[in-house]
Amino acid sequence: MANKVVQETFSRPAQPKLTTLVRLCVAAWMVPGLGHLLLGRRWRGLILFSAIVTMFLMGLAMQGEFFSTNSGSYLQTLGYFGELCVGLAMPAARFFGYAGGNPLFVSADFGTAYLVSAGMLNTLSILDTYDIAMGRKP
Amino acid sequence: MAVPHLPAMLLFSFLVSVVFGVLSKNTPRERLLYGAKVFVTFVGVALVLGWIMYPVP
Numbered sequence: 001m002a003n004k005v006v007q008e009t010f011s012r013p014a015q016p017k018l019t020t021l022v023r024l025c026v027a028a029w030m031v032p033g034l035g036h037l038l039l040g041r042r043w044r045g046l047i048l049f050s051a052i053v054t055m056f057l058m059g060l061a062m063q064g065e066f067f068s069t070n071s072g073s074y075l076q077t078l079g080y081f082g083e084l085c086v087g088l089a090m091p092a093a094r095f096f097g098y099a100g101g102n103p104l105f106v107s108a109d110f111g112t113a114y115l116v117s118a119g120m121l122n123t124l125s126i127l128d129t130y131d132i133a134m135g136r137k138p
Numbered sequence: 139m140a141v142p143h144l145p146a147m148l149l150f151s152f153l154v155s156v157v158f159g160v161l162s163k164n165t166p167r168e169r170l171l172y173g174a175k176v177f178v179t180f181v182g183v184a185l186v187l188g189w190i191m192y193p194v195p
Contacts, residue, residue, distance in 0.1 A: 105140075
């Protein structure tokens, strides 16, 4: 039993530094797939980037709504943080003139679902980056 | 851009399935199979729920 514990302790790969982990997670948050790219998982990063950014762009094309924290509604605040999880894409869309959607547009509800889901998928991508960096996943 | 409901649902299911497949499994074959399974489940459940809700006013 003791031998097994010692063996497992020594066979575990070296843990990365906290700063490295934070840097990877921030990179994965800012640009979907960038964390995987920095860890050498090029194809995985490229597929994640394509899928998440396509979802976000389709949300913009369908006039999805950007939530704000000023509405006083807990659900809208949650939606704001959900959309924020997609990283730099949200401020970039605002910078390029996206006014925050038109709730009366016919596809606006789908667009909002696309925007929030893109953020949620990027959150999963960040957690995957963390797991790979910690050696829990190949 | 106005997108009809069915294509919007199909595209949504496809993109989510791709991400789930890539993140959940480790080999390309497993990813493809899992992604296809998630996609079919998404679309199937949406169609069944749609038909169940159809007679509801």
